[in-house]
Amino acid sequence: MxxxxxxxxxxxxxxxxxxxxxxxxxxxxxxxxxxxxxxxxxxEPQQQDVFERRADDIVRHWPKHLSPMPGRRAAVLPLVSAERPKDAGQREITVTVGHSACDVHFGARQYESEDVVVVSGWGKKKSAKGMCTEMLATDKVKVKLEKPLGGRKVIDAATGKQLAAG
Structure with a gap:
C-alpha cells in the first residue's frame, strides 16, 4: 500500500x-x-485619509513651497499657531486650532518624518440640522509626538506653511 x-x-x-x-x-x-x-x-492595505495624503505630499516635497489645500475640510483645518517647546527633547507641542463654533469635538493630529512634523486641526459638528454661526473659535490642543521634536520643522497641513520657527 x-x-x-x-x-x-x-x-x-x-x-x-x-x-x-x-x-x-x-x-x-x-x-x-x-x-x-x-x-x-x-x-488589506489601508487607504490613506485626506490628512495622511496631504501630509505625505508635504513630507515628499518639503522644503519646496506648497500651496494651501483648496476648500475647507473638517479633517484638515488650518492652525492659528504652534508653540515650540523650550526643551527640544520634549515629545509634545501645543497648537492653536481654529474650528467652527458649532464643533462639539475638535483636536489636532500629526504625521511625523525625520525632518518635519505635519500637524492639522480637525473638527466635528454636532449635526447638520439647526442654525450655526460662521464664527471661528480657537482652542489650544496638545499634540503628542512619537519622537522628541528636536530640530524638526512644524508644518501646517492645510496651508503648507512652517509654524513655530526654531
Whole structure:
C-alpha cells in the first residue's frame, strides 16, 4: 500500500497550497482555473485619509513651497499657531486650532518624518440640522509626538506653511 487516500488530508493540502497562491485546480475537463490567495481583512492595505495624503505630499516635497489645500475640510483645518517647546527633547507641542463654533469635538493630529512634523486641526459638528454661526473659535490642543521634536520643522497641513520657527 503506497499511501492512504483520505479526503481530509487532500483537502487540507489543497487549502494550504491555495492560501500560498500556488495551486491550480482542475475539474473533469482540461481547463485550469488558478486560485487566488485568500485575503484577510486585517491584511488589506489601508487607504490613506485626506490628512495622511496631504501630509505625505508635504513630507515628499518639503522644503519646496506648497500651496494651501483648496476648500475647507473638517479633517484638515488650518492652525492659528504652534508653540515650540523650550526643551527640544520634549515629545509634545501645543497648537492653536481654529474650528467652527458649532464643533462639539475638535483636536489636532500629526504625521511625523525625520525632518518635519505635519500637524492639522480637525473638527466635528454636532449635526447638520439647526442654525450655526460662521464664527471661528480657537482652542489650544496638545499634540503628542512619537519622537522628541528636536530640530524638526512644524508644518501646517492645510496651508503648507512652517509654524513655530526654531
Amino acid at each position: 503506497r499511501g492512504t487516500f483520505t479526503p481530509h488530508r487532500t483537502l487540507a493540502a489543497v487549502l494550504a497550497m491555495a492560501a500560498a497562491g500556488t495551486v491550480a485546480l482542475t475539474g473533469c475537463g482540461t481547463t485550469e482555473k488558478p486560485v487566488k490567495p485568500a485575503t484577510m481583512p486585517h491584511m
